[in-house]
Amino acid sequence: MVVDDLAKDYGEVKAVRGVSFEVGTGETFGFLGPNGAGKTTTIGMLCTLVRPTAGRARVAGYDVSQRRADVRRSIGLVFQDPTLDNYLTAEQNLRFHAELYGVPRAAVRSRLGAVLELVGLADKGKSEVRTFSGGMKRRLEIARGLLHAPVVLFLDEPTIGLDPQTRRLIWDYIRSLKTTEGTTIFMTTHYMDEAEYCDRIGIIDKGQIVAMGTPEELKASVGKDRVQIQADNAPAAIAALKEHFALEAAVHEGSVAFSVANGGEFVPKLFAKFGELGLPVRSVAVSRPSLDDVFLSYTGTTIRDAEVSGPNEWMRRMATGRGFR
Amino acid sequence: MDAPHGDGKGVPLTTGVREDHLTALPAPVPPLGDRAQARTRMSSGMLHEAKAVWVVVRREGIRFSNDPLRVIVGVLQPVLFLFVLGSGLGSLVKFGPQLNLRTFLYPGAAAMSVLFTALFSAGSIVWDREFGFLREMLVAPISRTSIVVGKCLGGALVSSVQGVLMICISGLAGVPYNPALMATVLAELLLLALTVVSFGMVVAARIKQFQSFMAVTQMLVMPLFFLSGAMYPLSGLPAWLRALTRVDPLTYAVDPIRKAVFERLTNVPPRLKQQLVPGVTWNGWHVPLGLELGVVALMALAFITVAALEFRKTD
Numbered sequence: 001m002v003v004d005d006l007a008k009d010y011g012e013v014k015a016v017r018g019v020s021f022e023v024g025t026g027e028t029f030g031f032l033g034p035n036g037a038g039k040t041t042t043i044g045m046l047c048t049l050v051r052p053t054a055g056r057a058r059v060a061g062y063d064v065s066q067r068r069a070d071v072r073r074s075i076g077l078v079f080q081d082p083t084l085d086n087y088l089t090a091e092q093n094l095r096f097h098a099e100l101y102g103v104p105r106a107a108v109r110s111r112l113g114a115v116l117e118l119v120g121l122a123d124k125g126k127s128e129v130r131t132f133s134g135g136m137k138r139r140l141e142i143a144r145g146l147l148h149a150p151v152v153l154f155l156d157e158p159t160i161g162l163d164p165q166t167r168r169l170i171w172d173y174i175r176s177l178k179t180t181e182g183t184t185i186f187m188t189t190h191y192m193d194e195a196e197y198c199d200r201i202g203i204i205d206k207g208q209i210v211a212m213g214t215p216e217e218l219k220a221s222v223g224k225d226r227v228q229i230q231a232d233n234a235p236a237a238i239a240a241l242k243e244h245f246a247l248e249a250a251v252h253e254g255s256v257a258f259s260v261a262n263g264g265e266f267v268p269k270l271f272a273k274f275g276e277l278g279l280p281v282r283s284v285a286v287s288r289p290s291l292d293d294v295f296l297s298y299t300g301t302t303i304r305d306a307e308v309s310g311p312n313e314w315m316r317r318m319a320t321g322r323g324f325r
Numbered sequence: 326m327d328a329p330h331g332d333g334k335g336v337p338l339t340t341g342v343r344e345d346h347l348t349a350l351p352a353p354v355p356p357l358g359d360r361a362q363a364r365t366r367m368s369s370g371m372l373h374e375a376k377a378v379w380v381v382v383r384r385e386g387i388r389f390s391n392d393p394l395r396v397i398v399g400v401l402q403p404v405l406f407l408f409v410l411g412s413g414l415g416s417l418v419k420f421g422p423q424l425n426l427r428t429f430l431y432p433g434a435a436a437m438s439v440l441f442t443a444l445f446s447a448g449s450i451v452w453d454r455e456f457g458f459l460r461e462m463l464v465a466p467i468s469r470t471s472i473v474v475g476k477c478l479g480g481a482l483v484s485s486v487q488g489v490l491m492i493c494i495s496g497l498a499g500v501p502y503n504p505a506l507m508a509t510v511l512a513e514l515l516l517l518a519l520t521v522v523s524f525g526m527v528v529a530a531r532i533k534q535f536q537s538f539m540a541v542t543q544m545l546v547m548p549l550f551f552l553s554g555a556m557y558p559l560s561g562l563p564a565w566l567r568a569l570t571r572v573d574p575l576t577y578a579v580d581p582i583r584k585a586v587f588e589r590l591t592n593v594p595p596r597l598k599q600q601l602v603p604g605v606t607w608n609g610w611h612v613p614l615g616l617e618l619g620v621v622a623l624m625a626l627a628f629i630t631v632a633a634l635e636f637r638k639t640d
Contacts (some may be wrong), residue, residue, distance in 0.1 A: 049464060072466035083457040085384070087391055099380040100465035102373050 001046070001152060001184065006055035007207075008041050015041040017207040018055060023200075025151075026178060028185040030198030034299055038207040039188045043154055046186070048072055060151040073101060076145030076153040076183075080160060082137050086130035090121060090140055093129060094147055101148035115143040118180070119173050135166035142173060146181065153177070155187035159194065171197060192291040201291075205299040215291060222289040222297050225263030228255045229270075230282040237279055244273050255285075259293075377467035381475025382482065385446065389483040395445070400490045403438040407431060407498055420601075423592045428499040429601060432582035433555025435491040435510065436517060436575065440550065442487045443518045444542045446480030447525020451538045470633040473526060477629055480522035481515055488514035501589050509585045513618070517578040520621050523628030530635030555579045560603035571607065574624050577617040580605050584614060 001023040008016045016038040023029040033039050044050035046059055048068040057064045060074035084093050091112065098108045116122045119139035129137065138158065145153055158174070159167040171194065177183045187198070195201055196215050203211040203218075211218055231237035237256050241247045245266075249258035260266045263286035274281055389395065411427035411434075418426050453459040462472050491514075492507050500506075525542060532538045552566075553575035562570065570576050580602075587593065587602045605612045 047464060069466045072464060077464055079457070079460060081457050081460075083461040085388075085453075085458045085461075086456065087388055088384070092387065096380060096384055097461070097465075100377055100462065100467055102376070102466070 001057070001059050001186065003046070003057040004055055006042065006045055006057050007053050008038075008045060008050060009053045014207055016045070019204065019207075019209050020055075021202055021209060021212060023152075023184060023186060025184055026182050028174070028178065028197065028199045029187070030195045030201040031186065031188045031204065032195060032201060032295060033188075033204035037204045037299075039204060040156065042204065043156055043186070043188065047075060047077055047154060073148070074151045076148065076150035078138075078141045078145045078153070078155045078158055080157040082141065084129045084137055084140060084144075087128060089126050089128050090116065090132075091125040093140065094144055097144050097147055103148050111147060111149075115146050118146070118176070119143045120169070135162050135169070138162060138166075138170065139173070142170065146177070146183070149181070150183065152184045152186060155185060157188055157190065160190060167191070167194070192295065195291050203295060203298050210298045211294065218294045219289045219291065222259075222294050224259035224261050224289065225266075226257065226259055226287045226289060226293055227263045227266065227270075228252070228257045228285045228287075230255050230284075231274075232280050232282065237274070237281075240274065240277055240279060245270075259289075259297075263287075374468060374471045377465070377471040378475040378478065381462070381472055382479035385449075385476070385479025385483050388449070389446075389486070395442075396486065396490070399442045399445075399487045400438055402441060403434040403491060404494070406437060407434040411498070420597060421594075423594070424590070424597065424601075425499045427497075428586070428590070429583075430556065431495060431498040431500050432510075432579055432586055433550075433553070434498075435488060435495075435514060435582060436553070436555055436579050437550060438487045438491050439484045439514050439518045440521055440546060440575075442484040443480055443521035444525045444546065446483055447476070447522045447529050448535060448538045448542070449480075450476055450526065450529045451532055451535045454533065455535060469636045473629060473633040473636050477519060477523045477526060477625075477632070480525070481519040484518035484522065485511060485515045488518070500586055503589050506585055506589050510582055513578065513582050513585070516618065516621050516625070517575075520574065520578070520625040520628065523625050523632055526632035527628050527635065530632055549573055549575050552576070553579050558601045558603060559605060560600065571605065574621065576605060577612075577620045581614055581617050 003019060003021050005018045005020050006016060007018045019042060031039055041050060045052045046057055046064060048064050048071050052065060059071050062070040064071050094112050116125055119142055121136060121139055121143065159170050174185065189195055200214050201218060202209055234251055234256050238249045241249045241258060247258045247260060249256050267284055267286060407427055407430055411430045415426040450459065488511055492510055496502055528541055529538055532541065552569045552573040554570050559570055583602050587598050605617060
């Protein structure tokens with residue numbers, strides 16, 4: 001997958017302002033960003049659902065603007081919102097999909113059983129989808145996305161709104177895909193612990209890629225350790241840090257937080273200085289940078305803040321969906 | 326969670342959570358066979374599109390057969406119309422011993438049954454959109470036209486099941502069970518259904534909510550039905566009503582059915598036949614049966630084209 005300066009405007013609004021990146025065959029690529037950063041629009045363009053205003057992209061070797069049908073045949077899509085027919089059985093949903101994607105009839109039967117097996121729904125093939133739980137539906141969607149043996153599988157928030165156990169199961173399936181199918185995976189997620197599983201991560205903000213690399217590289221690029229101290233007089237502590245160490249600190253979740261290189265070596269110096277100044281410190285915590293910190297440092301917001309509307313929106317839709325039936 | 330990625334050996338699936346069959350790595354999924362071969366087969370354009378149409382049609386069929394209530398409800402309204410209204414008004418309108426009002430109303434009732442089911446079928450695409458399934462079809466490597474054509478044909482076939490039921494009870498309305506007549510009526514109902522479904526699709530392309538779709542179509546359907554001559558003969562009308570009946574496309578679908586039915590009623594005096602089934606006239610010119618059906622077919626084609634163009638725009 002090669003993306004070159006891809007952009008999309010909606011009238012005056014520049015949703016995506018020229019993003020470029022490459023994803024190698026068999027790679028799992030995580031695409032992160034706050035809500036409204038352009039993730040969904042970018043995926044839309046790569047899946048040929050949204051026509052780019054400028055730039056080019058090739059998915060599975062086909063240009064997304066010129067070879068739309070070829071691109072579509074080569075990709076599997078799992079959307080954030082369910083796209084199953086609740087009144088058909090799991091197998092009927094899969095067969096429908098197989099025929100739409102022109103999977104040869106001879107291959108359908110074995111393939112059908114195999115993908116259901118892969119997501120642990122082998123015994124549920126004959127059940128109507130409306131009887132499925134949220135997690136089962138998501139697994140079925142992943143199975144369906146794989147049915148036509150796509151070269152690239154797009155997963156938009158595959159685990160959003162699911163309980164931790166189901167999330168873990170789904171991740172096991174996703175990871176086993178690499179070994180069984182060699183599928184390239186392009187995914188978005190809000191969960192930073194899940195982003196750790198990706199081979200590489202791209203962070204998009206305000207329509208532009210702001211960081212890209214392996215999780216380790218990104219953490220290293222932030223460089224500094226995160227130090228949190230509990231001080232009796234927080235404002236005085238912040239002022240002292242600025243004056244004596246030239247560090248910008250801020251109150252975060254009830255403690256004074258700041259980033260510094262080699263946090264472990266810094267703490268004794270801090271204690272010496274604060275002792276001199278008569279500023280008592282009740283506790284101190286030093287942490288290596290997490291992907292959360294990476295996200296924070298590149299986008300100015302934590303993923304937690306960015307996440308807020310996500311699951312709620314989804315739950316709301318689920319609730320209205322039920323209300324109708 | 327441990328071992329994030331890329332140790333080259335692949336990650337063993339040992340979750341051990343809940344279900345037993347998940348504890349082992351599933352057997353490798355068999356490949357698609359020769360992928361290149363499969364692709365050339367798929368890209369043989371028209372054939373693939375035709376298959377896609379057929380898949381969409383089949384889904385309509387499965388959905389319909391899963392929902393017998395819909396069939397019963399769909400037939401209930403015309404039956405009420407035919408037997409309650411028909412019998413009640415029958416005491417006011419007397420054609421003589423050879424003809425019952427129910428027989429006259431039968432073609433209208435048959436059209437009505439198909440009308441409602443066809444609109445409901447078209448509405449299902451709004452439903453599909455609301456619940457996400459439409460996306461599954463829109464992102465598939467098939468043209469939007471195939472989706473629209475499949476939906477229209479599927480809806481029309483499903484609606485003509487309703488027509489079959491109406492034909493089954495035609496004896497109760499004094500319509501003879503004649504194979505040729507039954508086939509003619511069914512074919513004409515199918516054509517009507519196709520037109521109505523495609524009309525519904527044009528409306529559905531713009532509407533995002535099922536409730537609004539039903540409201541809009543009901544608002545359009547009642548006048549169309551009342552102006553179609555489904556409930557009264559097309560002769561001896563006031564000028565304004567005559568003009569409106571000629572504009573109503575439904576007129577051209579109901580009249581052929583009534584013609585077919587009355588052709589088989591041997592004991593009805595010709596004068597009465599002429600009075601009740603005068604046919605459609607344009608400025609005094611008698612519109613032949615073929616042209617009437619042609620008008621209906623042309624409308625179906627026009628609606629399908631417009632619907633396909635509309636759906637090409639949706640994301």
